[in-house]
Amino acid sequence: MKRAVLQLGAGPIQRALLGEIARLGLVPIVVDRSERPQGLVPGAIHLRAPIDDADAILAALRDRPRELEPVAVLTSTDLGVASVPRVAHALGLPHASAESVAVMNDKLEAKRRLARTGVRVPQGEVLGRGDALPEGREAVEWIVKPVDSSGSRGVRRVRGRAAVEEAIASAFGFSERVLVEECIEGRHYDVNGLVREGRFELVAVGHRFFSKPPACVPLYGGILAQPDPALEARITALMQRAVEAFDYRHGAIKADLIEDARGPVLIEAAARFHGDVFSDHTMRAAGLAPAAIHWLARSGAVALPEPIRRTGAWLAIFPRAAGTIEAIRGLDGLRAHTGFREWIPRLGRGDRVGAPDDNRALVGYGIVELAEDGDVWSGLERLRRSISVVLREEGAGIRSPGASVA
Ligand SMILES: Nc1ncnc2c1ncn2[C@@H]1O[C@H](COP(=O)(O)OP(=O)(O)O)[C@@H](O)[C@H]1O
Numbered sequence: 001m002k003r004a005v006l007q008l009g010a011g012p013i014q015r016a017l018l019g020e021i022a023r024l025g026l027v028p029i030v031v032d033r034s035e036r037p038q039g040l041v042p043g044a045i046h047l048r049a050p051i052d053d054a055d056a057i058l059a060a061l062r063d064r065p066r067e068l069e070p071v072a073v074l075t076s077t078d079l080g081v082a083s084v085p086r087v088a089h090a091l092g093l094p095h096a097s098a099e100s101v102a103v104m105n106d107k108l109e110a111k112r113r114l115a116r117t118g119v120r121v122p123q124g125e126v127l128g129r130g131d132a133l134p135e136g137r138e139a140v141e142w143i144v145k146p147v148d149s150s151g152s153r154g155v156r157r158v159r160g161r162a163a164v165e166e167a168i169a170s171a172f173g174f175s176e177r178v179l180v181e182e183c184i185e186g187r188h189y190d191v192n193g194l195v196r197e198g199r200f201e202l203v204a205v206g207h208r209f210f211s212k213p214p215a216c217v218p219l220y221g222g223i224l225a226q227p228d229p230a231l232e233a234r235i236t237a238l239m240q241r242a243v244e245a246f247d248y249r250h251g252a253i254k255a256d257l258i259e260d261a262r263g264p265v266l267i268e269a270a271a272r273f274h275g276d277v278f279s280d281h282t283m284r285a286a287g288l289a290p291a292a293i294h295w296l297a298r299s300g301a302v303a304l305p306e307p308i309r310r311t312g313a314w315l316a317i318f319p320r321a322a323g324t325i326e327a328i329r330g331l332d333g334l335r336a337h338t339g340f341r342e343w344i345p346r347l348g349r350g351d352r353v354g355a356p357d358d359n360r361a362l363v364g365y366g367i368v369e370l371a372e373d374g375d376v377w378s379g380l381e382r383l384r385r386s387i388s389v390v391l392r393e394e395g396a397g398i399r400s401p402g403a404s405v406a
């Protein structure tokens with residue numbers, strides 16, 4: 001028998017992880033609906049199925065070579081999370097309850113359970129179409145966000161009734177329910193963890209920095225060489241209570257947290273690791289094994305290499321406005337950076353790109369290793385600003401790049 005790992009979804013961003021799994025002596029079984037997934041690596045087996053259709057995945061699995069023995073089921077995207085427990089169950093592997101995964105997928109139900117368990121979440125209310133906005137929201141800043149969406153789509157940080165109402169109207173373009181929440185002012189953290197027998201274990205904490213309001217798009221972030229043990233203890237305590245609130249007992253977990261003077265607040269959680277830009281590429285730049293390899297190691301399938309502990313970071317490039325990409329300037333400078341690891345392109349010359357309001361307008365990610373410690377973020381932001389997108393707009397000539405989103 002040969003041990004295998006099932007990965008639901010295999011785009012170009014998953015390619016490095018799948019290569020690593022193969023190098024560690026496990027056979028990647030890639031489930032992907034496309035004919036030739038870009039993440040398919042030599043030695044991997046491809047099963048063609050939509051990753052959000054557990055029945056189709058199980059049907060495709062019946063044709064797998066008999067000598068393969070799956071030891072884990074992984075996914076990197078929300079589309080695949082509901083399939084993971086069902087597929088793992090059918091393969092006889094430990095798994096979370098389908099209900100616990102569904103609770104995390106529903107932003108409202110997740111908030112309700114967290115609040116009930118005493119985990120701090122942003123205060124706010126949910127509106128349906130036609131619901132009146134309660135009075136008295138002039139003074140402070142609000143976050144307006146669609147309940148059923150992701151990738152910062154429709155998320156706005158606004159102040160004043162008129163702006164809140166406008167943001168609500170645009171959020172209804174993404175969901176039938178819209179959350180209006182208090183804006184938590186503080187530091188943002190990306191948390192990767194894993195849960196075994198109901199116990200949360202921290203895998204990595206990343207810092208994340210967002211655009212100026214009203215958009216809430218992530219611009220750069222990373223993992224510091226020197227972890228902060230007190231912060232990690234606060235995060236672990238909060239995450240333990242969160243997994244208990246969800247009754248999530250087995251699998252990967254990611255969370256977005258913001259910490260203010262009162263402590264950490266849970267913004268969002270899901271039954272997977274963060275996207276592979278953070279969970280693989282940035283973790284590797286930080287001298288750590290990818291989060292999925294931590295999971296395989298905890299399951300006893302591989303040995304975990306010793307961490308090297310550097311500062312590893314990512315930066316995201318957005319255009320200044322909507323248009324057609326003519327060129328991306330500054331990539332030579334990025335490549336010349338002493339810690340340069342990778343440029344991960346998402347869009348290129350000739351591609352149409354929307355306004356930089358959410359992750360759909362992402363042109364690419366840079367991954368760097370940073371030598372210094374302490375305040376590395378201002379240097380990273382300068383590096384990000386040295387890269388810009390030249391747009392050719394319809395009916396106009398080439399638009400000068402200026403800075404990407406502020
Ligand atoms: N209540 C809040 N206070 C401050 N910032 C928030 C709040 N809710 C969301 N955000 C910001 O918006 C981003 C996207 O919101 P999130 O709830 O994570 O939705 P998505 O599914 O689009 O990622 C968050 O990472 C955070 O930066």
Ligand SMILES: [Mg+2]
Nearest residue numbers: 151152256268
């Ligand atoms: Mg989020």
